[in-house]
Amino acid sequence: MSPSFYQELLFASRRAIRTIIPDLHDRIPVTWHTAPYPFIFYIPFIFMAYLARRPDTYLIRLLLLPITLCGIVAAAYRFVWTIPELNVYNWGQCLLAAVTIAKSVEYAFNKEGMLKVGETRPGEMKGKGKGVANGQTHPDVRRGNHYIPSGLYDAIELMHTLRGLQWKFGQGVHIPKPTRPLERDKFLQATLVSFIQNCLLVDFLESAIKLFPGVGSPMGGSMFYPDLQPFWRYTVSTLIHMLTGSAILSGFGMVYDLVTLIAVGCFDSSPSSWPPVTDHPWCADSMHALWSRHWHQLLRQTFLVLGGYPGKWLAGDLGMLFGTFIASGLFHECAMYSMGRGFDHTVSLFFTMQGPILVIERVWRKVTGRRVGGLFGRLWVYSILFLWAQPMVNAWHRRGLGGGMVIPPFLSPARLLFLPIVHNFLQLSLQK
Known part of the structure; x- marks a missing residue:
């Protein structure tokens, strides 16, 4: 008797999942030769962050989301640390994957893109570039490193911000008071x-x-x-x-x-x-x-x-x-x-x-x-x-x-x- 449509759907779904998340014995050991590959899977995520800081990119972000999510999951679950003492790194890379999945979803579904406090569109500030974030007034902090293109710097900043200081999504987050001097050299020493x-x-x-x-x-x-x-x-x-x-x-x-x-x-x-x-x-x-x-x-x-x-x-x-x-x-x-x-x-x-x-x-x-x-x-x-x-x-x-x-x-x-x-x-x- 031929399998039913439901059975075929289950079989196909399992094959699709195992293509991205293989069984443990089918995963690729992390070595010096394979270590660069997981980073390649994150390239769509980097591009997604770049687009989230560019106006009028909503449709392309939505279209890019499926391949971005598949790449993140594959990077986390297709590659495995096989040395027993490093097994906990498998946990760490999958925690990172969950964070980047959430970020990707947010980047894709925010129609206006990811805005900083006081922006009307990505990169376009109203007034003098000041806004209220987390209950405090912050100047729009610009970078001092001019060797990195502004678009790439924006993407790096967006990918790495978690609490969202000076970002619209971070409004309302409790921020502890500074405990270190804010003068740069003393801050770095502390x-x-x-x-x-x-x-x-x-x-x-x-x-x-x-x-x-x-x-x-x-x-x-x-x-x-x-x-x-x-x-x-x-x-x-x-x-x-x-x-x-x-x-x-x-x-x-x-x-x-x-x-x-x-x-x-x-x-x-x-x-x-x-x-x-x-x-x-x-x-x-x-x-x-x-x-x-x-x-x-x-x-x-x-x-x-x-x-x-x-x-x-x-x-x-x-x-x-x-x-x-x-x-x-x-x-x-x-x-x-x-x-x-x-x-x-x-x-x-x-x-x-x-x-x-x-x-x-x-x-x-x-x-x-x-x-x-x-x-x-x-x-x-x-x-x-x-x-x-x-x-x-x-x-x-x-x-x-x-x-x-x-x-x-x-x-x-x-x-x-x-x-x-x-x-x-x-x-x-x-x-x-």
């Missing part, structure tokens, strides 16, 4: 010091996590050790959880400092365009405050495009809230799929639950007339971050997150000094 500090901290935390059996292995392992008594089991898991969270925060700072040094030092970007990446997240006294102000806002627009705006179209403001956090959960988990360890929607569930949690805070305010805050609010936030989030972090560690290499061992002061000292101390303790 950023370099911060970069070194964050590197050392990431190195120490990464090395400490690798001391835990299983968790510190590239193959992964649970941070809930079943052989321990419950008190010690959850004490150890909480310690690993805190080390992981601190490593993620310092990692954000390290990468952000490096990009800041390149942008300001090499491309003459304005120091005022590079405020702190987070705003004291440990000081948050409500989950609303954490997600809207204290936590980094680098992925805010990504989650709005992928989930928030479709959710608002379906169910208004409540749909926007839930859609944003659903997109956040899928963002983290679908990228983890690239590590070849399957799906674990514990991660998706944690982020999805942030929607109901924020609704609970709103209900609390309506019932009591007071916002969640103070000591009670701080304990509420810490209970969610330190207790409820542990299954999510455990899902990451079981698939090898803690065994990934961030700082190469030959550049690691912690690996060269800290780990040998701990190893010798443990050996002496066992001999006694």
